[in-house]
Amino acid sequence: xxxxxxxxxxxxxxxxxxxxxxxxxxxxxxxxxxxxxxxxxxxxxxxxxxxxxxxxxxxxxxxxxxxxxxxxxxxxxxxxxxxxxxxxxxxxxxxxxxxxxxxxxxxxxxxxxxxxxxxxxxxxxxxxxxxxxxxxxxxxxxxxxxxxxxxxxxxxxxxxxxxxxxxxxxxxxx
Ligand SMILES: [Cu+2]
Numbered sequence: 001x002x003x004x005x006x007x008x009x010x011x012x013x014x015x016x017x018x019x020x021x022x023x024x025x026x027x028x029x030x031x032x033x034x035x036x037x038x039x040x041x042x043x044x045x046x047x048x049x050x051x052x053x054x055x056x057x058x059x060x061x062x063x064x065x066x067x068x069x070x071x072x073x074x075x076x077x078x079x080x081x082x083x084x085x086x087x088x089x090x091x092x093x094x095x096x097x098x099x100x101x102x103x104x105x106x107x108x109x110x111x112x113x114x115x116x117x118x119x120x121x122x123x124x125x126x127x128x129x130x131x132x133x134x135x136x137x138x139x140x141x142x143x144x145x146x147x148x149x150x151x152x153x154x155x156x157x158x159x160x161x162x163x164x165x166x167x168x169x170x171x172x173x174x
Contacts, residue, residue, distance in 0.1 A: 074100035074146060078169060080110040080139065084162040086169030093173055095152050101136065102144040110167070112136040112145055114157035121163045128153025128173075149173045 075097035079087045082105035093099060101112045115133035116122040127133055128151055136145035149155070152173045159167035 074098045076100070077102060079104055080112075080159065080167075081105040082107045084108060084110070084159070084165050084167045086159070086167060089168070090170040090172070093149060093171065095173055096148065096150060097173070098146055098148045099171060100144055100146045101139065103139045103141050105141050107141065108161070109138045109140045110162065111138060111160040112147070112157055112169075113160050114155050118160075119158060119163075120160055121158060124156060124158050124163065124168060126154060126156035128155070131155070 076091050076093050076099045078091065078099060078101045080101055080103045081087065086101075091099065101110075103110055113119050113135045114125055114127055115135045116125045116127075117133065118135050119125045125133075131149075131151035131153060134147050136147075139145050149171065155171040155173065157169050157171070161167075
């Protein structure tokens with residue numbers, strides 16, 4: 001009921017439709033076209049009613065939309081571009097925060113790998129005791145990956161394909 005225009009709209013449509021039928025009926029009854037004209041008028045009324053309420057519900061609809069959980073902004077964003085760097089290379093977040101890694105590049109895929117069992121350079125990867133290792137898999141241009149950090153400590157992760165170029169990042173969870 002916050003949008004007065006949207007609520008009045010169907011009433012306006014109905015009033016206009018009734019006026020239209022009366023005008024068409026009055027004009028044609030005199031010429032002997034009686035019941036047929038009223039039938040056409042009735043169909044027009046029903047069509048306009050349907051249109052009016054259709055538009056009405058359409059206009060109301062967007063206010064009821066619930067933003068999907070995935071659309072909630074992350075607490076921190078790290079870019080992985082064609083320069084093969086994590087940018088920023090080091091971030092500090094709070095326990096429970098979600099980090100999103102995005103690939104805004106055009107050419108290279110990257111990974112966010114904090115799992116010593118999967119990393120091609122396991123000695124570089126570091127996760128705090130009690131934390132679950134994680135690995136994004138391949139993130140092509142335009143794609144992204146999210147991870148929520150529930151265990152405090154220092155996480156050192158790498159990109160599997162660009163480790164040799166120094167594509168290593170750090171997340172400090174306080
Ligand atoms: Cu990479």
